[in-house]
Amino acid sequence: MRFIEPHAHMVSRVTDDYERMAVAGCEAVCEPAFWAGFDRSSAAGFFDYFCQLTGHEPKRAAKFGLKHFCWLCINPKEAEDVKLAEEVIALIPQFLDRTNVLGIGEIGLNKNSRNELKVLEMHVDLAARYNQLILVHTPHLEDKLKGTRLILDVLKGDKRIRPGRVIIDHVEEHTVAMVLDAGCWAGMTLYPETKCSPARAIDILENYGQERIWLNSACDWGVSDPLAVPKTAVEMKKRGHNSAMIDKVIYQNPRKFLGQCPKFKIG
Ligand SMILES: [Zn+2]
Numbered sequence: 001m002r003f004i005e006p007h008a009h010m011v012s013r014v015t016d017d018y019e020r021m022a023v024a025g026c027e028a029v030c031e032p033a034f035w036a037g038f039d040r041s042s043a044a045g046f047f048d049y050f051c052q053l054t055g056h057e058p059k060r061a062a063k064f065g066l067k068h069f070c071w072l073c074i075n076p077k078e079a080e081d082v083k084l085a086e087e088v089i090a091l092i093p094q095f096l097d098r099t100n101v102l103g104i105g106e107i108g109l110n111k112n113s114r115n116e117l118k119v120l121e122m123h124v125d126l127a128a129r130y131n132q133l134i135l136v137h138t139p140h141l142e143d144k145l146k147g148t149r150l151i152l153d154v155l156k157g158d159k160r161i162r163p164g165r166v167i168i169d170h171v172e173e174h175t176v177a178m179v180l181d182a183g184c185w186a187g188m189t190l191y192p193e194t195k196c197s198p199a200r201a202i203d204i205l206e207n208y209g210q211e212r213i214w215l216n217s218a219c220d221w222g223v224s225d226p227l228a229v230p231k232t233a234v235e236m237k238k239r240g241h242n243s244a245m246i247d248k249v250i251y252q253n254p255r256k257f258l259g260q261c262p263k264f265k266i267g
Contacts, residue, residue, distance in 0.1 A: 001025040003229050007216035009034050017226045018064040024230040028266045032071040032106035032135050037221050040129040043087035054098040067266055071105035071135050079119035091121055096130055102261045105135025109147040120154055128160035133261050136168045148175040151184050176208055181259040185257050189218040190228035214254045
């Protein structure tokens, strides 16, 4: 088996996780910028985090034969403070030339507030100005449907954005169709407790097809599993899906989307 982990917060994980992922067939891991589990007190905290994502973490992954890529932004959970967001967004362009940076993410919404929307629009503008791919986080539970609609409206409202260069992550049964219909890619997050279970993700694949869709573990500092993608592949096999279909979902699809960034080279 070979797979790409397109959404993992490896700064929160131990080296054993890198080793287990490599043994399971992982060929590349991609790390969106995320909430640290606590609010950072200044833009300087983000500067250091961006240095970690673009400098230290790729070296740590390389020790296990893994390529490491990342995405940069201020995440929606810290986007309520618009002034801080402006300061952080101003830091990003100096990092965009780093060899492992794929684009702007994970941006999006958390509580669907007015300030979050403003910061989302600022990020979309940044991505458009620098011709960057976009990775979007959608809110949890009862906020997801409304949040996904609001996000799609922002993306459609900026004519510079091509939907095929946007992945909208954490889709579920009630949001996957609207994301695919908008021409965007859809990501399904496999969590042991919330978000998608492997069984639900496979149901969605069976109902909506395997085009423009990928799986990720989004493993972070909380309860999560860096092997969720290969474990779901095993479940797909048990349901009778052939190896070509499995390879498409866990390897070819993320490779196709991420390959739109010339820096994404693997194999
Ligand atoms: Zn994430």
